[in-house]
Amino acid sequence: MPIGELLREKVLAVQEYSLLSWNALTNVFRKPFYWADLFTQADLIGFGSLPIVMLTGFFTGGVLALQSATTLAQFGAKSVTGELVSLSMIKELGPVLTSLMVSGRNASGMASELGSMQVTEQIDAMRALGTDPLKKLVTPRVLSTIVMLFFLTIISDALGTFGGGLISTTMLGLEGAQYYHMAYQYLRYPDILEGLIKPIFFGFIIATIGCYFGMSTRGGTQGVGRSTTQAVVVSSVLIIASDFVISRLMIGVFGR
């Protein structure tokens, strides 16, 4: 494919993605609103992702405590393990890992579901029946992903800190009170704010990318497979890239 054609295609894709994202957001203020679809998606995305998010959070906190305590012990600072685990979990690992897990599970799910509907003309049928697919299919997915990822991240943060505490007390010989004291003492509101702002952006990325690749699927079942893979890859890369940008902004604003 000539470079000019390739560039044109990429610019067109960005334009279509921006339009879909804009419409998905502005539809929140336009009737009709599909409450039932919103709750169904919230259940699928939120409750459905709970086991993997809990396990990921718990074991990440645990391994973080394990690895950091070994290094910190060399400097006689093993006691600050709690601080390191809680700050890492709340500011970075909780939001990013939860988002990556939800992205793997839900961005792919959205792309394959909407992609199958697209190739079997169900999306066209919906439009022909007088229903806006963006309102009925995309907006509920975007809203429920943003809201549920916010709460999933909180659960992941809590379980990660708890996992770190469990490993620290049972395997590293730290006192529970000392661990939790350190975990709490050095935590500041900007840290919590950063950890809670990130999932809002990440949720938006997961849902809009998943829906965009689903809605733009072409080429039968092979196309559905391609869209599913692309949705996971693109959303994961965007999560990590936007994590860097948000972190830098927060450091710029709050100085930590």
Added chain:
Amino acid sequence: MAVRDETSADGSATAAVAEAEPAAVEFEHVSIGFDGKPVLNDISFSAQSGEMVILLGEAGTGKSVMLKLANALIAPDFGRIRIFGEDIGTMPEQQMFTFRDHIGMTFQESALFDSLSVRENVAFRMREQKVDDETIERRVREALRFVELEDAIDKFPAELSGGMRRRVAIARAIITRPKLLLYDSPTGGLDPITSTTIIELVMKQRDVYESTALLVTHRLQDAFMLATHRFNRSSNAMERIPGDGVDPNTVIMVLRNTGIAFSGSLLDLLRSDDPYITEYLAQ
């Protein structure tokens, strides 16, 4: 053609002025292409209210594209499309969703929502219109009775045969009694007996509700049957029009090489001396 009386300003003279009723479907110099290849080029035609236009032609001649254009599911590159006098090209998408209340459409592969039951598929449009449950249930059963599938109301699309799915798609399209129906290959891939059942339903809709329709088909026999038969309400079956007659409201259009190769009645088609049409009919 509606006729109305018009009185002059001084009241001295009354004249009968013919007021043209807008065509149900009107294509004006419509062109569209995909990936740089033209599919339809400078297409102009109109279908009057109550008419059925049967679109014939080889695969890839743009028959399904014409139906999607008529429902504004895709936009033409050039030209104007009017449905019941409204220019749908200038209509905002949100307004078009409401305008589609007047249009029913069936798709090539039925396009039923596979996660919804037959009941919910057929009821879809009425649920969106916030109609009460009792009315929805009554109308769903009516529509399913029309396509003789009331027993399948609780089934899911995956449990239905190809012919049953097409019938459910027809029920879904007609439940709100739209003025215009767009059938995309309703008999495609079906056995001859099931195809005849589907054509009978299309005919029943045409003759009982007198709705305007565009129908795409690959099968010449579908076009012949629709043009030479009518639906008898008392016997609830189709019958041949007496005296080898043809339905006056059924128009046949043959597409070829991005254009219209033929447009007219079945009798005109049979009389045509165009070499392509003669060869097409002989196949």
